[in-house]
Amino acid sequence: MIEVKQVTKVYDQFPVLNEIDVCLPEEKIIAFIGSNGTGKSTLLSIIGRTLEKNGGHVYIDDIELALWKSQELAKHLSILQQAQQSIVRLTVEELVGFGRFPHSQGRLSQEDQQHINRAIAYLELDHLRTRYLDELSGGQRQLAYIAMVLAQDSHYIFLDEPLNNLDMKHATQIMKVLRKLVDELHKTVLVVIHDINFVSYYSDHIIALKEGKIVAQGSTDEIIRPDVLKEIYDIEMTIKEIDGKRFCLYFE
Amino acid sequence: MGGDTILFQKYYRTIYLIAFVLLAVYSLSIGVQDFSFTALLNGESSQLTLAVISRLPRLASILLTGAMLSVAGMIMQSITSNKFVSPSTAGTMEWCRFGVMIAMVLFSQATTGQKVFIAFIIALLGTMLFMKILQKVKIKDQVMTPLIGMMLGSVVSSVTTFVAYRLDIIQNMSSWLQGSFALILKGNYELLYLGIPCLILSMIYANHFTIAGMGDSFAKNLGLRYEHILFIGLSLVSIMTSIVVVNVGSIAFIGLIIPNLLSMIKGDNVKKNVIDCALWGAGFVLICDIFSRIIIYPYELPISVVVSVVGSILFLFLIRRKKR
Numbered sequence: 001m002i003e004v005k006q007v008t009k010v011y012d013q014f015p016v017l018n019e020i021d022v023c024l025p026e027e028k029i030i031a032f033i034g035s036n037g038t039g040k041s042t043l044l045s046i047i048g049r050t051l052e053k054n055g056g057h058v059y060i061d062d063i064e065l066a067l068w069k070s071q072e073l074a075k076h077l078s079i080l081q082q083a084q085q086s087i088v089r090l091t092v093e094e095l096v097g098f099g100r101f102p103h104s105q106g107r108l109s110q111e112d113q114q115h116i117n118r119a120i121a122y123l124e125l126d127h128l129r130t131r132y133l134d135e136l137s138g139g140q141r142q143l144a145y146i147a148m149v150l151a152q153d154s155h156y157i158f159l160d161e162p163l164n165n166l167d168m169k170h171a172t173q174i175m176k177v178l179r180k181l182v183d184e185l186h187k188t189v190l191v192v193i194h195d196i197n198f199v200s201y202y203s204d205h206i207i208a209l210k211e212g213k214i215v216a217q218g219s220t221d222e223i224i225r226p227d228v229l230k231e232i233y234d235i236e237m238t239i240k241e242i243d244g245k246r247f248c249l250y251f252e
Numbered sequence: 253m254g255g256d257t258i259l260f261q262k263y264y265r266t267i268y269l270i271a272f273v274l275l276a277v278y279s280l281s282i283g284v285q286d287f288s289f290t291a292l293l294n295g296e297s298s299q300l301t302l303a304v305i306s307r308l309p310r311l312a313s314i315l316l317t318g319a320m321l322s323v324a325g326m327i328m329q330s331i332t333s334n335k336f337v338s339p340s341t342a343g344t345m346e347w348c349r350f351g352v353m354i355a356m357v358l359f360s361q362a363t364t365g366q367k368v369f370i371a372f373i374i375a376l377l378g379t380m381l382f383m384k385i386l387q388k389v390k391i392k393d394q395v396m397t398p399l400i401g402m403m404l405g406s407v408v409s410s411v412t413t414f415v416a417y418r419l420d421i422i423q424n425m426s427s428w429l430q431g432s433f434a435l436i437l438k439g440n441y442e443l444l445y446l447g448i449p450c451l452i453l454s455m456i457y458a459n460h461f462t463i464a465g466m467g468d469s470f471a472k473n474l475g476l477r478y479e480h481i482l483f484i485g486l487s488l489v490s491i492m493t494s495i496v497v498v499n500v501g502s503i504a505f506i507g508l509i510i511p512n513l514l515s516m517i518k519g520d521n522v523k524k525n526v527i528d529c530a531l532w533g534a535g536f537v538l539i540c541d542i543f544s545r546i547i548i549y550p551y552e553l554p555i556s557v558v559v560s561v562v563g564s565i566l567f568l569f570l571i572r573r574k575k576r
Contacts, residue, residue: 050469079276081469088333088465089520098463099473106459132519145510152474 007056028204038209048079048158060162069204099151119151129204139170175202206233305438315534320447320492322533325507330461331485338494341398347378348497371494431501431556434576458523466547505573
């Protein structure tokens with residue numbers, strides 16, 4: 001279980017996160033939503049220990065983040081940040097292999113190899129195994145990174161805007177994989193997503209941020225409502241239900 | 253991919269090693285003193301002395317120098333994820349020379365060990381300063397990085413020359429400007445063997461360097477600390493560069509072209525490439541050294557001149573291929 005208590009983050013005296021308190025449910029897709037600059041990615045990075053907080057506590061399975069041994073934590077929690085800055089020339093297989101690093105320290109065992117194969121198969125990347133990352137399209141590369149995180153085999157999986165710049169085919173493929181991770185492998189997945197309809201269609205639980213504070217949280221049904229969304233985004237939305245799923249229209 | 257290519261890949265290391273050994277043997281045989289292997293095998297003591305005092309030390313230092321500079325370049329390129337960074341384009345070599353100068357000022361009769369030690373400390377601090385500058389400046393274009401490195405290197409170099417000139421040790425300093433194997437003899441090169449443990453450590457940490465290349469948060473996600481890897485990497489780079497600069501002198505380009513060539517052919521997985529990187533670097537310097545000794549025989553060119561000429565041509569070729 002992940003508990004966030006009084007977490008604060010300040011950039012150049014400008015508070016980005018203001019005493020955040022939140023408790024995250026287990027075995028769900030949890031979406032962080034909000035406008036640009038509301039601190040979604042900052043919060044995700046702090047819980048995912050890639051960013052230092054200025055105050056407060058984060059407890060992963062009842063142990064404060066700072067007290068975890070980093071190698072041990074890497075087996076429980078993995079995080080994939082927005083678009084990797086540099087594309088290293090590794091093959092898909094090699095990249096996915098690095099996901100096993102916390103378990104194997106680089107010496108891949110039979111078991112590690114099985115995890116790698118399973119992760120590659122899960123994202124349907126078998127035909128791209130030996131291709132180099134810089135020869136792939138943005139969508140394929142994103143799938144490869146997600147396969148790596150999957151090979152890491154952690155219970156908590158954090159993804160920071162995994163759908164950025166992807167076409168609809170790859171975007172839906174990724175969301176379906178995340179769904180399977182939760183439904184079949186019982187993982188807890190945290191994602192930052194901008195497209196509200198992806199959130200509405202695929203996620204179970206939503207946490208909405210505005211000006212560094214949580215303004216709304218609850219199940220998808222509780223949040224995908226015109227009044228709540230108006231509070232979060234400051235825009236009017238019409239919500240239509242098609243086959244039991246809610247869709248938000250905000251183009252007017 | 254055709255069957256021939258696969259066959260080539262399978263046997264390439266064997267082929268390479270055979271060529272390597274042949275070149276090494278040939279390298280032993282060239283020089284002003286006549287040297288013959290038959291005489292050596294017949295037990296002529298003069299031939300044995302020649303081999304032990306001059307030819308073998310020279311061969312060992314060629315191979316170690318090539319391997320160390322090439323691996324140092326690969327480590328730097330991996331941890332900075334910048335293909336244009338190497339000991340000669342990040343100012344590391346200039347800092348080493350600065351360190352040698354400091355050693356000569358501090359101890360009037362500085363031993364090789366003292367020089368290497370001080371050169372190592374200064375090179376490590378200097379290269380870390382360069383990394384700090386890179387983090388602060390946030391460069392968009394990768395090509396700008398070596399420009400900053402070379403500018404910094406030139407400033408350090410001028411300071412070194414100025415101080416050396418003022419203190420009248422410029423004569424002693426100039427031998428560190430251009431790398432050369434001509435002065436390598438038994439008794440004055442043995443510190444180069446320190447390179448072997450450094451190379452082994454580079455292999456042990458190979459995976460860490462690849463991970464660091466994928467960024468700070470990527471490393472953290474896998475339970476590693478980027479700064480930690482950076483420190484280990486730069487320490488290895490600095491010590492290997494110092495050993496070479498003190499014993500042989502500065503040689504540019506090796507740390508730049510060999511890893512880049514490998515990256516194009518076999519990717520950026522340091523673990524997979526590090527042995528090839530050492531072997532190719534050693535082979536490259538071996539060939540260049542043979543050239544340097546036969547081109548104006550019985551005299552010889554400094555190795556750094558030959559490496560620079562061959563290296564710059566190869567480098568232009570690499571840049572052209574990259575653009576395509």
